[in-house]
Amino acid sequence: MATASVTASAYGARDHARAQEGTTVDAMPVLPASSWPTPPEGTAAEDIVWAETVAGGNYTHKVLARGTEVRLTDLSGDACAHVLLFSADRPWERLNAADTVKVLWNAYLGAGHLLLSDQGRVLASITEDTSGRHDALTGTSTLARNVERYGDGTPQSASPAGRELFKLAALKNGLAPRDLPPSVSFFQGVRIAEDGTTEFTGSAGAGKAVTLRAEQDVTVLLANVPHPLDPSPAYTCGCLEVLAYRARPTAAGDALWDATPEGRRAFLNTAEYLTARGIA
Amino acid sequence: MTTAVTSPYAAGRVVSDETVPARAAWSAIVRRGQLLTITDLHGNQAGDFLVYDAHDTSVRYSAPDTIQAQGNIFLTTGSVLLSNEHTPLMTVVEDTCGRHDTVGGACSKESNSLRYGHHTWSQHACVENFLAEGSRHGLGKRDLVSNINWYMNVPVEKDGTLGIVDGISAPGLKVVLRADTDVIALLSNCPQINNPCNGFDPSAVQMTITEPDES
Numbered sequence: 001m002a003t004a005s006v007t008a009s010a011y012g013a014r015d016h017a018r019a020q021e022g023t024t025v026d027a028m029p030v031l032p033a034s035s036w037p038t039p040p041e042g043t044a045a046e047d048i049v050w051a052e053t054v055a056g057g058n059y060t061h062k063v064l065a066r067g068t069e070v071r072l073t074d075l076s077g078d079a080c081a082h083v084l085l086f087s088a089d090r091p092w093e094r095l096n097a098a099d100t101v102k103v104l105w106n107a108y109l110g111a112g113h114l115l116l117s118d119q120g121r122v123l124a125s126i127t128e129d130t131s132g133r134h135d136a137l138t139g140t141s142t143l144a145r146n147v148e149r150y151g152d153g154t155p156q157s158a159s160p161a162g163r164e165l166f167k168l169a170a171l172k173n174g175l176a177p178r179d180l181p182p183s184v185s186f187f188q189g190v191r192i193a194e195d196g197t198t199e200f201t202g203s204a205g206a207g208k209a210v211t212l213r214a215e216q217d218v219t220v221l222l223a224n225v226p227h228p229l230d231p232s233p234a235y236t237c238g239c240l241e242v243l244a245y246r247a248r249p250t251a252a253g254d255a256l257w258d259a260t261p262e263g264r265r266a267f268l269n270t271a272e273y274l275t276a277r278g279i280a
Numbered sequence: 281m282t283t284a285v286t287s288p289y290a291a292g293r294v295v296s297d298e299t300v301p302a303r304a305a306w307s308a309i310v311r312r313g314q315l316l317t318i319t320d321l322h323g324n325q326a327g328d329f330l331v332y333d334a335h336d337t338s339v340r341y342s343a344p345d346t347i348q349a350q351g352n353i354f355l356t357t358g359s360v361l362l363s364n365e366h367t368p369l370m371t372v373v374e375d376t377c378g379r380h381d382t383v384g385g386a387c388s389k390e391s392n393s394l395r396y397g398h399h400t401w402s403q404h405a406c407v408e409n410f411l412a413e414g415s416r417h418g419l420g421k422r423d424l425v426s427n428i429n430w431y432m433n434v435p436v437e438k439d440g441t442l443g444i445v446d447g448i449s450a451p452g453l454k455v456v457l458r459a460d461t462d463v464i465a466l467l468s469n470c471p472q473i474n475n476p477c478n479g480f481d482p483s484a485v486q487m488t489i490t491e492p493d494e495s
Contacts, residue, residue, distance in 0.1 A: 098343070098385025098426040101442060103394045107383065108440030118407075118424070120390030137353060137383060139344025142366040163364065178338040180364070182426050192436040196354040196379070198347060228348050262394045269393060 027055035027239050036243065040071060043245045050244035056237025057158070059165035059223040061173060063088050064214045066280070067249040069127065072222075074187040076238025077206035080227045081186040082140040082162045084169075085115055085123040088217035091175055093119045097136050097182045103262050107192060109134040109184060112256060114263050115212070121270040122215040122263075125250055131208035133189030133201055139182050140166065141228045150235045159235035165223040173219055186210045188227035200229040215249050215270055216279075249280075292490035302482040303471035305409035307416065308489060309334055310459040315490045316370070318467070319454045320377070320431050322483035324447035326470040327430035328386045328406040330414075331361055331369045334462040337419060339363045343382040343426040353436065354379040355428060361457070364425075369463050374456035377449045381434040384444060385426050386410060387472045396474045409468035417464050429470070430455055432477045444475045 007013045029052040030036050036051035049068060054060050056079065064070065072081045087093035096118040101107045103116055111129040114122045140162030146153025153161035155168060166180050187208060189201035224240040226232070250256050250267060257267050274280035295314060299321070300306040310316050318327055333339035342364040347353050349362055356379050361370040385391075388407035392400040410424055431449040436442045457465075471482050 092421045096385065096391075096426075098383065099388075099391045099394075102384045102434075102444075103391055105443055106440045107436050107442045116391075116394070118388065118390065120388070120394050137344065138348045139342065142345065142364070144366040145345075145348075176338070177364075178340075179422050182342065182344045192353055192440075194435075194438075196352045196436075198351050198353065228344075229351075265394045265397070269390070 027053045027058065040243065040245065047246040048243065049246060050242060052242045054222065054224045054240045054242060056224055056239065057160045057235070059169050059221070060242065061169040061219065061221045062244070063217065063219050064244060066214050066216050067247055068214045068244050069211050069247040070214070070220065070242065070244040071209055071211045072186060073207065073209040073241040073243070074131065074203065074238070075206060075241055077203045078236050078238045079224055079240040080188045080237060081240055082166070082183045082223040082225060083186065084166060084180065084183045084221040086175070086219040087117065087123065088219050091173070091179060091219065093117045093121070094179070094181055095123060095184070097184055100184070101136050103266070104260065105262070107137060109136050109186070112259055114266055115184070116266055119269070120266060121273060122266045123218050124212040124214050125256060126210060127213045127256070128209065128211040131187055131204040131210060133204045134184070134186045134210070135188065135190040135227065136184045137192070138190055138198060138229055140185065140223060141225055145228065160225060162223040162225040165225065166221055169221040169223070173221070185227060188230060190229060198229060200227070200231060202230070213247065213250065215267070216274060292492040295489040295491055297486070297488045300467065300469045300485050300487055302469060302484055303404050304469050305413035306467040306469065306487050307413045308465055308487070310463050310465050310489055312459050312461050313492065314459050315373070315492060316457045316459065316465060317454055317486070317488040317490065318430055318457070319452065319486035319488070320449045321451060321486055323451040323453070324431060324449045324476070324479040325483045325485055326432040326472070326477040327485055328410070328468040328470050329428040329430055330410065330425070330466040332419070332423070332464040332466070333363065333369065334464050337417070337423060337464065339365050339367065340423065340425060341369060341427065343428070346382060353383050355382055356380065361428070368460040370457040370459050372455060373458045374454070377431055377453040377455065379433075379448070380455070381429040381432040382426070383442065384429055384432065384434045386468065387470065392474065400474060403473065404471040406468035406470055406472070410466060413466055413468070429477070444477045446476045447479065
């Protein structure tokens with residue numbers, strides 16, 4: 001006679017499920033976030049609001065309060081953080097990659113660059129950057145292209161496409177595919193030659209980090225997938241560490257507020273909106 | 281103001297032929313296989329342009345996918361305008377200008393307040409045109425994405441500095457697009473007067489749809 005399965009009864013299934021508690025894997029959220037073992041320098045553990053390691057080929061999303069900083073770290077040197085931002089309770093105001101490069105007169109993202117919405121306001125600012133390899137022009141990967149390049153691009157496959165993961169993240173926030181504008185990405189660089197050619201410059205190495213500061217309440221959608229111009233025939237993408245903590249929004253008098261006249265007016269527009277709503 | 285040149289649109293049966301006045305919007309359904317000719321009648325007039333799959337408007341032009349696939353930020357003959365699902369919407373089959381922008385996006389009242397100052401608030405802008413014209417097809421704010429700027433010149437310098445500079449277009453130059461599927465084409469004849477994209481003097485463009493002769 002065969003031994004009875006431990007999950008043959010509801011009691012057994014419950015015991016089996018509960019026995020999994022305490023399992024740790026490389027890529028997972030840590031709760032409470034304040035239990036994260038290594039808070040950023042100068043940050044108290046209790047100010048950490050989001051601590052997660054995102055596997056390559058996976059995604060995450062969070063609604064963040066104004067004044068929160070999110071530090072993204074490329075743990076392996078081959079992560080690529082594709083990011084979309086939406087005004088938290090008014091998602092039709094969202095990241096506008098074209099305005100982000102045009103208004104600030106620069107195609108390359110880095111410290112001091114502002115991620116602008118289509119409403120002439122700041123969604124988040126880039127406060128720190130040790131990588132310098134980013135991209136605001138060539139977007140993320142798609143199902144069709146991943147099928148062509150890797151044989152599959154569906155979320156359940158070994159080579160999920162960025163847009164497919166963004167769709168899931170969007171749907172979980174009440175949004176739909178039509179709410180997904182062009183995204184920006186961090187940790188895999190693209191440069192533009194004089195004749196307009198795109199040049200993939202790849203990663204700056206393991207441990208590089210970028211910090212974004214929410215300048216209004218934002219919904220962050222994040223997909224960690226290979227850069228679409230990554231020439232590697234293999235789908236290679238390492239873990240991305242996401243650590244968010246309470247800080248303060250950029251204020252008048254801060255160097256970043258006055259760094260450029262365009263940025264100053266973007267902060268002024270943001271402040272006007274928040275003031276009119278009674279938020280700040 | 282230079283003299284207008286008659287639109288040298290693509291050969292075939294003319295489905296529609298319209299002059300779009302300065303600062304105005306235009307849209308049409310362009311059926312698969314039909315050709316859309318955009319003629320810069322007076323020279324250096326930016327044409328802000330978006331394309332949607334006529335049968336599923338959540339599939340729409342994607343500047344990043346288009347750049348990705350061709351490995352270049354400039355559009356010209358041979359450029360395939362790809363959707364956000366990386367499928368072809370239209371193809372540039374002829375371009376007598378040389379290159380066009382798809383990085384700079386559309387002007388808006390909001391972004392004008394950042395780029396030039398709040399004194400520009402009462403000026404007309406491309407996003408106003410896209411919204412008004414798009415709504416005729418059931419499109420709304422959520423449907424606006426980074427667009428194409430025909431005849432607009434946006435170089436990127438070594439350090440990443442980019443800007444809208446003096447145009448390289450001239451009266452009578454044209455772009456011919458072939459529809460690779462049934463599409464809704466949306467144009468804002470750019471009203472911008474604060475940079476050289478329209479030579480500081482917005483002017484009319486010609487939009488001609490032709491059905492190629494059976495071969």
